[in-house]
Amino acid sequence: MSLFSDWEVSNSAAATLPGGGESSGFSQRDSAAGGLELQSAEAEWSSVCPALTEDVWKRLHRGLEQWFQAVSSLLNCLAAGQKLPSELERLLSGSRRQQFDRWQSSYAYRGSRAVTWLWPGAVDVMLQVDGSLQIMDCDLSLPSGLERLRIPNCRSVSDSKAQLRQQLFGLGGFPWGSGRVVLLDPNSSCASGRCNEFLSWLLDAQLVTTSDLSVERGEVRVRHGKSWLPVDAVIRRVDDELLDPNCGRPDSLVGVPGLVRSWQSGLVSVFNPPGTGLLRCRSVAALIPECIRVFLGQQPLLDTAPALSLEDPVERTRIFRNAGHYAIRTDDPMHPARPWFGGSSDLRQLEQLRRRIDADPSRWIARPLPVPNPGRLNLRFFGSLHRGFSLLPGTLIRSCEVDGGARMVISEDTDVQPVWRTRQS
Secondary structure (H helix, E strand, O other), rough: OOOOOOOOOOOOOOHHHHHHHHHHHHHHHHOOOOOOOOOOOOOHHHHHHOOOOOOHHHHHHHHHHHHHHHHHHHHHHHHHHOOOOHHOOOOOOHHHHHHHHHHHHHHOOOOOOOOOOOEEEEEEEEEEEOEEEEEEEEEEEOOOOHHOOOOOOOOOOOHHHHHHHHHHHHHOOOOOOOOOOOEEEOOOOOOOOHHHHHHHHHHOOEEOOHHHHEEEEEEEEEEEEEEEOOEEEEEEOOHHHHHHOOOOOOOEEEEEEHHHHHHHOOOOOOOOOOHHHHHHHHHHOOHHHHHHHHOOOOOOOOOEOOOOEEOOOOHHHHHHHHHHEEEEOOOOOOOOOOOOEOOOOOOOHHHHHHHHHOOOOHEEEEEEEOOOOOOOOEEEEEEOOOOOOOEEEEEEEHHHHHHHOEEEOOOOOOEEEEEEOOOOO
């Protein structure tokens, strides 16, 4: 059972507004919920997650700030059309190198300008009972789960909204200032629809689909009655490959033709920009510790779960020979398949998995299994890198599999519990 009750979501259609005003059904609940009392997370602290101490929070803040900065440096390098440093190049598998080359040919803007890459991003961390931490997965392009967090001790939903925005995005406000912003939703009935509606409400962004937007002479416009108004920023909830059929998948029905070219030219801001989806692949996220060394000149403060490529047939044979010591998962969590966890006695299932991997080894990675520990948890943290690093002082706690990864997709997990950082006296 969650510590706080779920947000109430209106099923009514989003209003079409001329500016970045309240555009979601969430806003209609503000006055009615003015007296809503939210439970204190601090009262539940010790019973929910005793290992998540103040010292752990401080290590997480420093380590994730370092991690976000390294991600931004990597994406800046790729987006500017530059060649990766040799220390990183040698770590790429053949398929990942081809993926980076394809991305640069379609999305690189080949210029020098400031880009806010992570606003916000979600990172999943395995927490052991002894306080040790390991980054497992991340979602920096389409982060989900924010709608399941609640600010404790707020007198109303509108008060909670204001505090959540300030704690996640800092005092500097939105990166698009007071400009017109829209949230591009692939489909109101999709699995992430509830999260998208929440973000629309939280960020005062008009919720739109591809039919509501057009690009004329590089300028992105939104439909308003019988006219079209210019857009300053697009919060996209559409995958990289589907965002613009002109440079991604040509069969995309949810993207906006010309949007990427407009972003490359600096005529519109996109949050989070194309490229953040690259980090969703576990094999790419596993490069971040080396990115910290190369781009920041520092040693990583947080451990990152290894992701062993199965593309090398010799390495693949070695891993399958010792399959009891590994977890095998798809490289891209957006295209999941049933994982294999070492120790299973179903050898037939393992052989079926091996045939699937042999057919396309680039889709899979292996992770060494940690020492069994029933007390470990999977935590989802939210951070942003805009005018400095911000880490939301709240997390979503979930049960995890034996390899430390999340057991379920966060939107489908009914046992998620939000926990907030304790205040120090």
